[in-house]
Amino acid sequence: MTRVLKEPVYSTLVGLARALGAAQGLRVTVTGVEHIPTSGGVLLAVNHTGYLDFAQVGLLARRRGRSVRYLMKAELEDNLVVAFLMRHCGAIGVDRGHGAQAYHRAVDALVGGDLVCIYPEATISRSFEIKELRSGAARMATAAGVPVVPVAIWGVHRLWSKGFPRALGRHHVPVHVTVGPALSPTGTTDELTDRLQQALRDALEHAQHGYPHPAGAPWVPARLGGGAPTPEQAATIERDRRA
DSSP states (O other): OOOOOOOHHHHHHHHHHHHHHHHHTOEEEEEOGGGSOSSSOEEEEEOOOSTTHHHHHHHHHHTTTOOEEEEEEGGGGGSHHHHHHHHHTTOEEEOTTSHHHHHHHHHHHHHTTOEEEEOTTOSOOTTSSOOOOOSHHHHHHHHHTOOEEEEEEESGGGTSOTTSOOOOSSOOOEEEEEEOOOBOSOSOHHHHHHHHHHHHHHHHHHHHTTOOOOTTOTTSOGGGTOSSOOHHHHHHHHHHHHO
16 A cells, blocks of 8 residues: 655645745646556656756656655765755665665665655756666666656756756746656566666657757757757766766
8 A cells, every 4th residue: 555655844845846836937737647656656767957856756746646755865964954854755865885775775665655756867967868777767666566657857957957057036937747658667677777768768858849949058958959968978077077
């Protein structure tokens, strides 16, 4: 049976996210929400283009009467406020040096009927395209025997992303959210990862369809005539920063 997070902290955060979106005048369009089951363990695999896309995931889940348990970097718990929020919202901290513990906690949550959110790209995509996926999402879904639902969010990266100043005022930014059909946890880990990669690319292209993309704008992918780095250029930037 699905466990619903009823902590007042979580509900308060959802309310704040909704109020912030209204204050900013965000125009959110969601398609495919029916692909998210209303009960049972489900792994949401979401593209990662900015620092605020997690809020759209939480609001998306509420459309199905559900709450989300996020996989988040454990180092965020160094901030006392964030640590408090993570603890009271059922977040699962991921220590990159000891990932097995988070993996098992996530699998247990899925088996217990929770809706768990993972960013299979691991880090924000500077090209705003779908990066090569890590295998964690496929391994979790397979181990728990639950479906993986691909989710693509487009537009919210314009508010705050890597290399961009925050723009949290009232900008009336359109946000498109596309939920793709659930993927069954079948085949090998590599096969499921490949299927998820393609499903996320399809969902992203659907979310981008009909969205205004000014030529040369830094938040627009190079593929669409924008000024964002290509995936190859973005990979070079990441390598240089790690070095």
